[in-house]
Amino acid sequence: MHIEPGVVNSAKLVLSYATAAGAAGIAAKLAYSDIKNNGGISSLMVRSIATTALVFSFFEVFPHYPIGVSEVHFILGSTLFLIFGAGPAAIGLALGLFAQGVFFAPFDLPQYGMNITTLIVPLIAVNALAGKIIPARTAYKDASYKQALALSTAYQGGIVAWVAFWAFYGNGFGAENLAQIGTFGIAYMSVIIIEPVLDLAVLAAAKSFGQLERSGFFNRRLYSPGA
Numbered sequence: 001m002h003i004e005p006g007v008v009n010s011a012k013l014v015l016s017y018a019t020a021a022g023a024a025g026i027a028a029k030l031a032y033s034d035i036k037n038n039g040g041i042s043s044l045m046v047r048s049i050a051t052t053a054l055v056f057s058f059f060e061v062f063p064h065y066p067i068g069v070s071e072v073h074f075i076l077g078s079t080l081f082l083i084f085g086a087g088p089a090a091i092g093l094a095l096g097l098f099a100q101g102v103f104f105a106p107f108d109l110p111q112y113g114m115n116i117t118t119l120i121v122p123l124i125a126v127n128a129l130a131g132k133i134i135p136a137r138t139a140y141k142d143a144s145y146k147q148a149l150a151l152s153t154a155y156q157g158g159i160v161a162w163v164a165f166w167a168f169y170g171n172g173f174g175a176e177n178l179a180q181i182g183t184f185g186i187a188y189m190s191v192i193i194i195e196p197v198l199d200l201a202v203l204a205a206a207k208s209f210g211q212l213e214r215s216g217f218f219n220r221r222l223y224s225p226g227a
Helices: 010-037 040-060 077-084 086-103 106-133 145-171 175-189 191-207
Strands: 065-067 070-072
Touching: 010 040, 010 086, 010 106, 010 145, 040 077, 040 086, 065 175, 070 175, 077 086, 077 106, 077 145, 077 191, 086 106, 106 145, 145 175, 145 191, 175 191
Parallel strands: none
Antiparallel strands: 065 070
């Protein structure tokens, strides 16, 4: 979902700084809540390191294809949320993307504010949605396919919506831009076919490692019902 260089230029980039700052502020609140409720700062740091490494791999190692106004990546945001929690997932998305840009794609750094907004705001939505559709008595490892599909759809749909917003904001509503946005959207939503199945496979694997429940390496809600 990297916004291609040139889609948004010059003074228009200021908006991306504002949206990224807002997303970072909410992510900081999620991280603070995680520290209080999910094992303390050491657990947050361990899980954030894990998510950062995974996100870096998603962007740099996993297959990715430029299509339309952006690129199609397997980011697996809902998977990160379920396994590690919203705070560490947000930190990993921010740091993993930054590391990938610094070391391998410096031409993407001017778009960093847009890309971070595009990644983190849908994660915030997933966090809110999970609270509504997964009962407090249900540990995430016992989530259903329907629940996993809803979370994945919310995350990937949010990414497509934000990419479309940036493309419209930068290049207007011309026929060529509309075609490129549509092509990207159709291609990206195909990730929804894969991600819920992967979520359930990862959650099933987590059940086999129940001895790690108190290790601090995973989201506490993965194994335990909510408060």
